[in-house]
Amino acid sequence: MIESPENPSPPARGERTQDEIDPEAEVFAAEALESAADMLDRTREHSTSTRRRKIFHEALATLMLFAAGAATDVEARHHSHDRGRARIIVERQPRRPQPPQYYVERRTVVVERPILVPFTDRLRQHVQERETIQDQAAYDAGVAFRAGAREPIPKPPGYYTAPQQHIYANEYRAAWEEITRKVPPAQQVPTIVSPRRSLTVPPKSVAETTPLRPTLAPEASMSEQEVLGQIRVLAEQAARATIAEGRDYDDRPEAHGFSREQMRIFTTNAKARRDAFGTVYHDLVTGHYQQHRQEKPRPAQDPVVAQPPAQRPETRPAQGPAPAERPQGKGEGGGMIILK
Amino acid sequence: MILVNMDDTADANLIEKLAQRLEASSLSDDDKAFWTYMLAYATPDMAFSMLTYMEEFPEKVQWASDILKRKLDALDTKDSAAWQDILADEDAALREQEIGDNQPAI
Structure with missing residues (x-):
C-alpha cells in the first residue's frame, strides 16, 4: 500500500494515537x-x-x-x-x-x-515521579543499611505501578552500591544515609494513595509536620527582626543569627526546608511592606527599606532564584524539564 | 574544506545543509530516505554536530546511521537489552576511536 498524506497507512508497530499514552x-x-x-x-x-x-x-x-x-x-x-x-x-x-x-x-x-x-506534561510528571521514587529508594536503602541489612533487597511500596517498581529497584541497588562503596566493608558500621535529593511533594498517583512520608533522618523524632512548624517559627522570627530592625531582605536561614542548634533543622532535607523557610519569610516580609505601603507610604529617603524586597534582588545573595521567582515545585517553569 | 563554522550554529539552514550532505553521501537510498524522514525532527544543534562528524569521519557515516536506526528501533520496541547492546557497541567504537587517535602520525 502506498502511503501518502491523503491515504495514511494504519499505525505502525509502536505508533500511538494522540489519546493513547504508554x-x-x-x-x-x-x-x-x-x-x-x-x-x-x-x-x-x-x-x-x-x-x-x-x-x-x-x-x-x-x-x-x-x-x-x-x-x-x-x-x-x-x-x-x-x-x-x-x-x-x-x-x-x-x-x-x-x-x-x-x-x-x-x-x-x-x-x-x-x-x-x-506528552510534555506527562513527561514532566514522569520526571517528577521518577525523582521522588529515586529519593524514596535512596532513603530506604540508607535505612536498611543502618538497620544492619547486608544485601540490597528493594521493597517498593505496593502502590507503585510496575514501571515505578522497576525504577525503584534499580535506584535502590544503585543507592546501596553507593553506600557500600563509600564505606569499606571493614569499617561498615551503621550509618545514616540521607536521600540524594530532597523529597518534595510526591506525584499525584502516590499522594492520592498514601500520606506524605516523613523525610527526616531516622534518628529524628519529629514528624515532617512538626519540622515545618518549627521552620515557620524561625521564619516568623527572622521576618519580625527584618521588619523591626530594618534589615536587608535575606531569605537564607543563616543570615538571621540562629543558633547552631536551631540551624540543625536545615541539615536534613536541606533544599526543601530552606525553601519552606524562604517562602514563609518572603510572604511575611513582602506582606508587611505591601500592607504598610497601602496604609502609609514609607518616606523616600530610605530606599533600601522602602522598597519591597521582591523589587530589589540586588540585596539578595546570588544563589537561588529571586524572591518573586521562588519556584513552586519541581518541574515547573515554562514547559521545561531538567533531568538531573 | 571546512564545511561549517561556528557562525552556522545559529543558522536554521544547517538542517538543509545536512540534508544535502546526506544526499551526497555514500549512504544507500533507503538510508537517505530514512534521514530525510528523520530530519523532520532535527535541530540546528543536532545538524551542526552531525555535519562536523561527517566532515571528520566520512567513513563512519553509515555506522552512525545504523546506530540511530537501532536506537529508534529499541525505543520503539522498548527493548532494554537491545538498548544496552547499542551502548556497548558505542563504547567499543569509542575505544577503537581513542586507540586510533593515539597512534603516532606517520
Missing part, C-alpha cells in the same frame, strides 16, 4: 535521555582530549538525544554541564511538517515510525 514508553524514553546524559558526561570527561575524539563523543550524544527526542515527540534541544553532571533540557517543540517528498519518493522505506507520545 507509560512504559515514557519510562523507557526517559531512560534513553539519561543514557544521553551519561554520554554527555563522558564527553565532558574528554574535554581535554583531541578534537576528533570530542567530535565523535558529541555526535554519539547528539544522536542519543535525537533518537530519544524523536521517539518521545519532544525536542531534546539543549544540554549543558552543571556541577559535574550533564543536564538535558527537554522542551516540547511543534513537530515540523513532514517532508511531502517522503511520501512520494521514499515510500519504500521500511523504517518504522517512532513512538508518537503527545
